[in-house]
Amino acid sequence: xxxxxxxxxxxxxxxxxxxxxxxxxxxxxxxxxxxxxxxxxxxxxxxxxxxxxxxxxxxxxxxxxxxxxxxxxxxxxxxxxxxxxxxxxxxxxxxxxxxxxxxxxxxxxxxxxxxxxxxxxxxxxxxxxxxxxxxxxxxxxxxxxxxxxxxxxxxxxxxxxxxxxxxxxxxxxxxxxxxxxxxxxxxxxxxxxxxxxxxxxxxxxxxxxxxxxxxxxxxxxxxxxxxxxxxxxxxxxxxxxxxxxxxxxxxxxxxxxxxxxxxxxxxxxxxxxxxxxxxxxxxxxxxxxxxxxxxxxxxxxxxxxxxxxxxxxxxxxxxxxxxxxxxxxxxxxxxxxxxxxxxxxxxxxxxxxxxxxxxxxxxxxxxxxxxxxxxxxxxxxxxxxxxxxxxxxxxxxxxxxxxxxxxxxxxxxxxxxxxxxxxxxxxxxxxxxxxxxxxxxxxxxxxxxxxxxxxxxxxxxxxxxxxxxxxxxxxxxxxxxxxxxxxxxxxxxxxxxxxxxxxxxxxxxxxxxxxxxxxxxxxxxxxxxxxxxxxxxxxxxxxxxxxxxxxxxxxxxxxxxxxxx
Amino acid sequence: xxxxxxxxxxxxxxxxxxxxxxxxxxxxxxxxxxxxxxxxxxxxxxxxxxxxxxxxxxxxxxxxxxxxxxxxxxxxxxxxxxxxxxxxxxxxxxxxxxxxxxxxxxxxxxxxxxxxxxxxxxxxxxxxxxxxxxxxxxxxxxxxxxxxxxxxxxxxxxxxxxxxxxxxxxxxxxxxxxxxxxxxxxxxxxxxxxxxxxxxxxxxxxxx
Numbered sequence: 001x002x003x004x005x006x007x008x009x010x011x012x013x014x015x016x017x018x019x020x021x022x023x024x025x026x027x028x029x030x031x032x033x034x035x036x037x038x039x040x041x042x043x044x045x046x047x048x049x050x051x052x053x054x055x056x057x058x059x060x061x062x063x064x065x066x067x068x069x070x071x072x073x074x075x076x077x078x079x080x081x082x083x084x085x086x087x088x089x090x091x092x093x094x095x096x097x098x099x100x101x102x103x104x105x106x107x108x109x110x111x112x113x114x115x116x117x118x119x120x121x122x123x124x125x126x127x128x129x130x131x132x133x134x135x136x137x138x139x140x141x142x143x144x145x146x147x148x149x150x151x152x153x154x155x156x157x158x159x160x161x162x163x164x165x166x167x168x169x170x171x172x173x174x175x176x177x178x179x180x181x182x183x184x185x186x187x188x189x190x191x192x193x194x195x196x197x198x199x200x201x202x203x204x205x206x207x208x209x210x211x212x213x214x215x216x217x218x219x220x221x222x223x224x225x226x227x228x229x230x231x232x233x234x235x236x237x238x239x240x241x242x243x244x245x246x247x248x249x250x251x252x253x254x255x256x257x258x259x260x261x262x263x264x265x266x267x268x269x270x271x272x273x274x275x276x277x278x279x280x281x282x283x284x285x286x287x288x289x290x291x292x293x294x295x296x297x298x299x300x301x302x303x304x305x306x307x308x309x310x311x312x313x314x315x316x317x318x319x320x321x322x323x324x325x326x327x328x329x330x331x332x333x334x335x336x337x338x339x340x341x342x343x344x345x346x347x348x349x350x351x352x353x354x355x356x357x358x359x360x361x362x363x364x365x366x367x368x369x370x371x372x373x374x375x376x377x378x379x380x381x382x383x384x385x386x387x388x389x390x391x392x393x394x395x396x397x398x399x400x401x402x403x404x405x406x407x408x409x410x411x412x413x414x415x416x417x418x419x420x421x422x423x424x425x426x427x428x429x430x431x432x433x434x435x436x437x438x439x440x441x442x443x444x445x446x447x448x449x450x451x452x453x454x455x456x457x458x459x460x461x462x463x464x465x466x467x468x469x470x471x472x473x474x475x476x477x478x479x480x481x482x483x484x485x486x487x488x489x490x491x492x493x494x495x496x497x498x499x500x501x502x503x504x505x506x507x508x509x510x511x512x513x514x515x516x517x518x519x520x521x522x523x524x525x526x527x528x529x530x531x532x533x534x535x536x537x538x539x540x541x542x543x544x545x546x547x548x549x550x551x552x553x554x555x556x557x558x559x560x561x562x563x564x565x
Numbered sequence: 566x567x568x569x570x571x572x573x574x575x576x577x578x579x580x581x582x583x584x585x586x587x588x589x590x591x592x593x594x595x596x597x598x599x600x601x602x603x604x605x606x607x608x609x610x611x612x613x614x615x616x617x618x619x620x621x622x623x624x625x626x627x628x629x630x631x632x633x634x635x636x637x638x639x640x641x642x643x644x645x646x647x648x649x650x651x652x653x654x655x656x657x658x659x660x661x662x663x664x665x666x667x668x669x670x671x672x673x674x675x676x677x678x679x680x681x682x683x684x685x686x687x688x689x690x691x692x693x694x695x696x697x698x699x700x701x702x703x704x705x706x707x708x709x710x711x712x713x714x715x716x717x718x719x720x721x722x723x724x725x726x727x728x729x730x731x732x733x734x735x736x737x738x739x740x741x742x743x744x745x746x747x748x749x750x751x752x753x754x755x756x757x758x759x760x761x762x763x764x765x766x767x768x769x770x771x772x773x
């Protein structure tokens with residue numbers, strides 16, 4: 001139990017995977033800044049530009065000329081209205097002082113000060129100023145006078161940002177939108193707990209992307225709830241799926257903190273846990289182990305645990321130990337004893353080895369292994385491999401976990417790393433399993449199957465894989481079953497590569513993004529219908545859009561999440 | 566109780582036809598108000614057939630009908646329309662006063678037919694994601710007490726103005742069915758209270 005177990009959240013991979021899309025969008029250099037509207041041009045059907053108003057923004061020009069009332073009268077005939085932008089007989093505007101490019105700050109200040117004096121002389125009241133921009137409230141009848149002043153380059157209404165509401169594309173894809181107008185039937189709503197690493201920025205999203213009120217609790221030793229933003233993005237999607245569901249945001253940092261958190265959550269009125277995290281070397285991969293036990297704790301409290309299947313399909317290798325040259329190192333293929341993978345600059349490298357000799361799980365610990373393997377990490381320089389580190393825990397005896405791991409090395413550039421497995425004590429045939437973390441593409445010898453993360457391997461967990469929201473294509477990284485216990489996993493796939501305010505447009509990918517879609521669906525069914533947890537899962541299974549091979553399979557489970565008929 | 570109702574009605578009718586005393590028919594209309602979960606007001610229409618047992622005592626078989634809008638409640642019925650048809654056998658005692666006026670009190674037992682139709686929007690709303698919701702209300706006992714005045718309008722016609730309190734307590738059931746997977750869940754709705762206070766006016770025509 002003393003081995004360092006690593007969790008991962010799948011946002012990192014998400015950002016990496018979606019990064020290409022983001023570059024495509026942000027890198028569209030063909031776009032130029034919109035041209036400034038021509039002063040005084042008031043649009044089709046409007047008045048001709050008039051003398052004295054060419055420096056006055058069009059809507060202000062019409063307001064000053066008394067034409068706004070006619071506009072509104074005409075619009076009323078169509079049932080239209082317009083929010084007032086004036087303050088009685090005054091209007092809030094920004095006057096841009098006329099300053100030549102490259103003018104000194106003395107000139108700028110002098111011009112602007114003179115402009116402010118002119119505004120005051122016209123009955124205006126300055127609110128604030130920034131460089132050559134003077135925001136003020138001015139009587140409507142003074143607008144044209146101000147605009148005609150040579151100190152003024154332009155008079156316009158203040159610009160304002162618009163709240164950019166972001167809705168996951170998965171909502172419409174899964175049919176969750178048709179639940180919006182339904183009232184709970186013999187049910188009294190539901191609450192989803194997003195159990196994650198951090199909720200940075202969540203406060204700024206309250207009442208917009210998140211409910212006005214959410215409950216929070218940090219189980220981190222330092223109590224920092226906002227240590228990172230991954231959980232915030234997940235919570236956004238739950239909210240998109242089930243807008244009326246309550247949200248409980250809980251974060252943690254270690255396995256001990258997670259156990260404490262789950263104990264506490266199980267005593268709350270929670271219907272589902274949205275868990276976009278996964279662990280390496282935290283169990284046998286057969287649904288046993290302390291992290292999987294947390295799932296069972298939640299299930300005993302009637303909480304549906306929705307868990308990320310993992311983004312490890314291309315980061316996973318497993319096989320029997322093969323050493324034809326008898327040098328003690330495993331041969332991945334032929335004479336190749338090093339498995340290669342690439343990691344971006346400054347991203348920490350993670351390699352995690354376990355062999356399937358955990359012993360029996362007694363609900364507290366594993367029986368332990370009597371086999372021993374070591375793990376070696378290499379870095380490629382040119383065509384040569386340079387030894388970097390190895391993990392050689394003594395792994396035999398009662399309670400000894402059959403795991404080794406190396407984590408934390410990084411390079412100042414994208415680099416190729418290698419990993420090797422050495423047999424120290426092997427008296428029987430055992431299955432080896434290796435995961436890498438933070439690699440940009442698939443490892444050299446990927447084994448796609450049985451790559452389900454912990455605790456998605458737990459029988460009680462609803463494991464969720466990732467399909468593209470546009471076409472239901474399975475993402476290559478989405479972990480696949482079966483589990484090492486023989487269970488078909490994942491249980492569902494759900495939309496990924498979706499939009500959130502936290503990560504931006506179409507930039508939240510990975511099974512991390514898929515999980516909260518399913519958790520939100522569970523929240524809808526638990527909170528809007530009288531069906532219990534088991535029935536809710538059956539309903540989701542029967543509605544799932546079957547993908548891949550007919551019937552349930554180890555890529556898509558029952559299929560893509562669907563809440564429609 | 567359903568199967569006994571026609572027998573009771575037939576017995577009442579034969580008693581009425583064979584009675585040497587007078588027979589009368591009544592028609593009435595008015596408004597019913599329910600203070601319970603099916604709250605609201607609704608027009609009431611009804612009719613009755615009675616026999617005069619003595620000059621001041623009569624036995625009336627009365628049926629009324631009203632339709633109420635039900636607001637959704639978490640433990641009661643969902644939004645919809647509730648049709649109430651209580652049929653009661655009432656004993657009415659008259660207390661003449663003045664020249665021709667009479668006050669009366671009445672009380673009786675009977676059977677209430679309850680019909681409930683779920684609001685179309687609610688039903689259709691659930692059909693979209695593939696669920697069928699249905700609710701029904703059991704028929705049950707009706708107890709009615711009333712009081713009022715009768716004013717003669719002619720030798721055989723009285724004008725009747727009265728108030729009735731009808732106790733209508735029953736239970737119901739609900740089912741939510743998953744149209745995709747076929748599983749369904751249902752339950753009972755206990756303690757449905759559709760008591761109604763109605764104010765009615767009408768005519769009683771005597772056949773002697």
